Amino acid sequence: MGLLNLFDLAGSAMSAQSVRINTVASNLANAEVASASPEAAYRAREPVFTAVLDEFGEHPESARVTVADIVESDAPVRQRYAPHHPLADEKGFIYLPNVNVVEEMANMISAARSYQSNVEVLNTSKQLLLNTLRLGQ
């Protein structure tokens, strides 16, 4: 039954989007964490989605969404001159994460919208299934 596959599909998309919201939360929470060297600084993370074909599925197009990997941004970390900071190196610099707050906010809104549209899909298909069950009564 095609409509029952929708629950799996929309559910996988919702969990993938919630991973995305989680990484946004992690990036925003760590946006101002200072460290002593560029290597030790936190780097912005982002999940990469991929479509996984269910080999035992009836139809190949009902590929579920999975998180293939969580990649770290390779943008340069921010350097700030703060000689009195306890973590400052010998030149007086501290290193801050390469998190772009504006980008993260836009990312969060996009993830929330995607999540919502999947909830919508779930609700609609639930309604359709219930109506099909009541057919002829």
Next chain:
Amino acid sequence: MSISFSRALGVHEQALVIRSRRSELLASNLAHADTPHYKARDIDFKAALEAARAGQGGGLERTHPDHIAVGSPGPGGEPLYRIPEQPSLDGNTVNRRVEHVKFTENALRYQASITFLSGRFGGLRTAIRGE
């Protein structure tokens, strides 16, 4: 005179099957709106319904038992790829608004078929009871 159920239900039985397949495809497009290189797919409902009414499954037929079984593409035949309106950097061709509108429209038409079917069932029941 006997009652033929397949004739009584008309086109709606096949329409429901194709509609549910189409809703699966459209939901898949929406679910993969953020997946890189995902290509949006859809089926041509009119052509699929005509094929279903003509009794063609839309798939390859095995004319010999030794033929390798090819997975049936399912009702509605092989899905087609949507032509993207504008290119995107990650190769994804899903337009969220278009898919949403089509999904809602498809759901409405599914409901319409269900309503027609319940009407037919009501008519059959009246005919059987003879009230």
